[in-house]
Amino acid sequence: MELAEIEKLLEVYFQGETTLGEEELLQEFFASKQVPGHLEVYRPMFVAFGQAKEETIQTEIVLPKSRTFNYWKWGIAASFVILLGIVGFMFNDGGGLTDEEELALAEYNKARETMMLLSANFNQGTDAMLHLNEFNNGIANMSVIDQFNESKKLILK
Amino acid sequence: MNQKEFLAKVLPYKDKLYRLAKRLLVSAEEAEDAVQEVYLKLWKGRENIGNYKNPEAFAVTMTKNYCLDRLKSKQASNLKIVHSNFQNGENLQKKVEVNDGVELVFKIMQTLPEKQRMVLQLRDVEQFDFDEIAEMMESTETAVRVTLSRARKAVREQLIKQYNYGVS
Numbered sequence: 001m002e003l004a005e006i007e008k009l010l011e012v013y014f015q016g017e018t019t020l021g022e023e024e025l026l027q028e029f030f031a032s033k034q035v036p037g038h039l040e041v042y043r044p045m046f047v048a049f050g051q052a053k054e055e056t057i058q059t060e061i062v063l064p065k066s067r068t069f070n071y072w073k074w075g076i077a078a079s080f081v082i083l084l085g086i087v088g089f090m091f092n093d094g095g096g097l098t099d100e101e102e103l104a105l106a107e108y109n110k111a112r113e114t115m116m117l118l119s120a121n122f123n124q125g126t127d128a129m130l131h132l133n134e135f136n137n138g139i140a141n142m143s144v145i146d147q148f149n150e151s152k153k154l155i156l157k
Numbered sequence: 158m159n160q161k162e163f164l165a166k167v168l169p170y171k172d173k174l175y176r177l178a179k180r181l182l183v184s185a186e187e188a189e190d191a192v193q194e195v196y197l198k199l200w201k202g203r204e205n206i207g208n209y210k211n212p213e214a215f216a217v218t219m220t221k222n223y224c225l226d227r228l229k230s231k232q233a234s235n236l237k238i239v240h241s242n243f244q245n246g247e248n249l250q251k252k253v254e255v256n257d258g259v260e261l262v263f264k265i266m267q268t269l270p271e272k273q274r275m276v277l278q279l280r281d282v283e284q285f286d287f288d289e290i291a292e293m294m295e296s297t298e299t300a301v302r303v304t305l306s307r308a309r310k311a312v313r314e315q316l317i318k319q320y321n322y323g324v325s
Contacts, residue, residue, distance in 0.1 A: 014310050016304075016309065020286065042316070043258065044316065045312055057174075061171060063163075063197070
């Protein structure tokens with residue numbers, strides 16, 4: 001590249017009007033060994049810019065532990081719970097009572113209670129029936145009356 | 158977006174962000190902290206990152222704003238560590254050898270106003286397009302060119318001064 005062109009480019013450069021391509025040409029020019037004395041003063045500028053780009057951060061970027069992983073784990077756990085729920089529901093259908101069934105159960109319990117009450121009274125009734133035995137005894141004793149009657153008949157004869 | 162996807166998307170900018178942060182904050186350690194903070198913020202807002210046309214420019218803007226805030230709070234608390242770490246033009250010329258030309262350029266850059274430093278960094282070091290730099294700087298292309306021209310001329314001026322001082 002001609003020196004005059006470089007000088008022109010430099011002028012544009014300091015006006016802030018060069019393109020990235022033109023700036024690269026300048027960089028290349030000043031990186032070469034043959035820089036005329038009057039332009040030598042600009043060399044450090046372009047060398048410095050090139051060097052500055054080499055610098056890198058030495059520490060590692062640390063981010064908080066990803067929550068996405070936890071979401072994933074919780075997701076699996078939740079799916080299991082839901083699955084268990086569904087399976088449990090399907091295999092244990094009778095366990096859950098509908099309103100009608102509960103009503104029926106209540107009726108049944110009520111009926112059962114009534115029957116129990118009845119049977120308790122009935123048992124009381126049977127206790128009372130024991131007195132019938134006395135009556136039977138009485139009847140047995142009545143046979144004595146029969147004998148009496150027969151004796152009476154004999155006597156009347 | 159999971160961490161892997163996120164990192165694949167934004168981690169490639171880390172060196173650029175670091176260099177910009179260091180250009181502004183000077184201390185390597187502070188620049189590392191700044192980049193770390195910026196990545197944390199990006200991570201927290203990762204659901205929105207897809208909405209940005211240019212995530213890299215967005216990350217650069219965040220870094221810029223974070224560093225400027227840091228500098229402001231430092232100035233407010235009167236620490237001024239950054240500014241006392243490097244010399245102004247006058248001292249610079251006497252202390253630095255002229256054959257340390259490259260070092261000299263870096264030191265000159267540290268004396269520039271923050272905007273000029275950033276624009277010089279984004280254009281001459283990172284070689285971004287003007288429209289991208291305008292987006293990063295939350296400015297216009299014209300304003301960026303003007304700032305850039307001033308920054309380049311300021312570096313040249315200091316270099317020439319130093320050069321003449323060394324020669325004579």
